[in-house]
Amino acid sequence: MLAVEGLTVHYGALAAVDDVDVTVADGEVLALLGPSGCGKSTLLRAVAGLEPAAGGTIRWDDTDLADVPVHRRGFGLVFQDGQLFPHRDVAGNVAFGLRMKRMTGRAERVAELLELVGLAGYERRKVTELSGGEAQRVALARALAPRPRLLLLDEPLSALDRALREQLAMDLAGLLRVAGATALVVTHDHDEAFTLADRVAVMRKGRIVQTGPPEEVWRRPEGEATARFLGCGLFLPATVTDGTATCELGSVDLPWAPAGEVTLGLRPNALRLTENGEGGPAGKLLRSVHRRDHVRLQVRLDGSDQVVDAVAAIAETPGDRVHLRLDPDGLAVLRRDARQGE
Ligand SMILES: Nc1ncnc2c1ncn2[C@@H]1O[C@H](COP(=O)(O)OP(=O)(O)OP(=O)(O)O)[C@@H](O)[C@H]1O
Numbered sequence: 642m643l644a645v646e647g648l649t650v651h652y653g654a655l656a657a658v659d660d661v662d663v664t665v666a667d668g669e670v671l672a673l674l675g676p677s678g679c680g681k682s683t684l685l686r687a688v689a690g691l692e693p694a695a696g697g698t699i700r701w702d703d704t705d706l707a708d709v710p711v712h713r714r715g716f717g718l719v720f721q722d723g724q725l726f727p728h729r730d731v732a733g734n735v736a737f738g739l740r741m742k743r744m745t746g747r748a749e750r751v752a753e754l755l756e757l758v759g760l761a762g763y764e765r766r767k768v769t770e771l772s773g774g775e776a777q778r779v780a781l782a783r784a785l786a787p788r789p790r791l792l793l794l795d796e797p798l799s800a801l802d803r804a805l806r807e808q809l810a811m812d813l814a815g816l817l818r819v820a821g822a823t824a825l826v827v828t829h830d831h832d833e834a835f836t837l838a839d840r841v842a843v844m845r846k847g848r849i850v851q852t853g854p855p856e857e858v859w860r861r862p863e864g865e866a867t868a869r870f871l872g873c874g875l876f877l878p879a880t881v882t883d884g885t886a887t888c889e890l891g892s893v894d895l896p897w898a899p900a901g902e903v904t905l906g907l908r909p910n911a912l913r914l915t916e917n918g919e920g921g922p923a924g925k926l927l928r929s930v931h932r933r934d935h936v937r938l939q940v941r942l943d944g945s946d947q948v949v950d951a952v953a954a955i956a957e958t959p960g961d962r963v964h965l966r967l968d969p970d971g972l973a974v975l976r977r978d979a980r981q982g983e
Pocket of ligand 1: 652655657675676678679680681682683694829959
């Protein structure tokens with residue numbers, strides 16, 4: 642397993658990674674999730690051996706990697722833009738690490754990996770003639786081929802368009818499982834992190850602020866900044882009793898929420914139009930915008946100036962009066978004191 646303890650990486654006076662502890666167990670996929678500039682890539686690069694540590698240790702099992710150079714760490718690397726060798730064909734790229742290790746049976750291993758990433762028969766294709774998605778699959782096959790003990794993936798899908806990214810994230814999740822890979826994946830996209838990872842570590846300003854299974858991080862962010870990063874735009878005081886949360890916008894069943902005084906974080910889909918056009922808090926519809934599979938609304942609540950986001954299945958006419966209900970799928974629960982100091 643990978644064990645990082647007290648790791649600090651400096652760029653001049655900036656601590657890009659600041660006293661970070663993190664582990665990745667054998668066979669586990671850990672996503673490092675956080676906004677741009679929070680230090681995710683720097684942490685990954687330090688684990689790879691590409692950035693020197695100013696403090697702390699990086700171990701694999703019982704071995705301290707401080708003096709182990711990049712190519713002897715036994716880690717596979719995949720970057721955002723694949724970085725394939727343009728003068729080699731697909732097979733030449735995938736076989737690269739196998740040649741370096743002088744492994745035999747290279748053609749069979751290349752074929753096996755191409756099959757795994759859904760590119761069977763692509764051996765002789767030029768890498769300059771691949772689509773972005775195909776190129777990233779080849780980069781992944783190349784990294785997996787020498788059976789690395791740890792796979793380090795830095796925003797592996799972010800150069801791709803959204804639809805392809807979603808599809809490839811699911812494919813990648815599946816093939817990391819099939820390959821039994823141990824992986825550290827850097828991403829700023831929470832959907833991607835939650836699709837890929839067994840565990841998510843949220844980073845902010847060089848530090849890891851929360852680690853947990855995807856569902857727990859999604860439902861119980863540790864503070865408002867993390868909740869905002871995970872899509873919450875509105876925060877309301879609420880009381881949870883017997884698995885029901887009650888706030889100024891109504892009550893909703895949240896069997897997983899802790900009892901007591903909490904803060905609810907509302908994502909846009911936390912408020913939906915009621916099916917019968919009645920009940921729940923009411924307001925005037927200001928805007929209605931089509932998204933891929935739903936409609937995003939902005940509603941000014943009656944008796945206040947507050948404008949809230951909501952969703953509906955079909956478009957509504959701006960100016961209409963609408964009624965809203967709380968949807969548990971769009972809610973996060975924060976400790977009441979978690980808002981302070983952020
Ligand atoms: N080579 C470098 N020299 C100086 N500062 C750097 C260098 N690389 C990164 N930084 C700074 O270190 C901080 C962390 O950068 P890093 O690339 O690790 O963040 P990130 O979370 O991966 O962001 P992104 O998702 O945008 O890549 C940023 O403030 C960045 O400007």
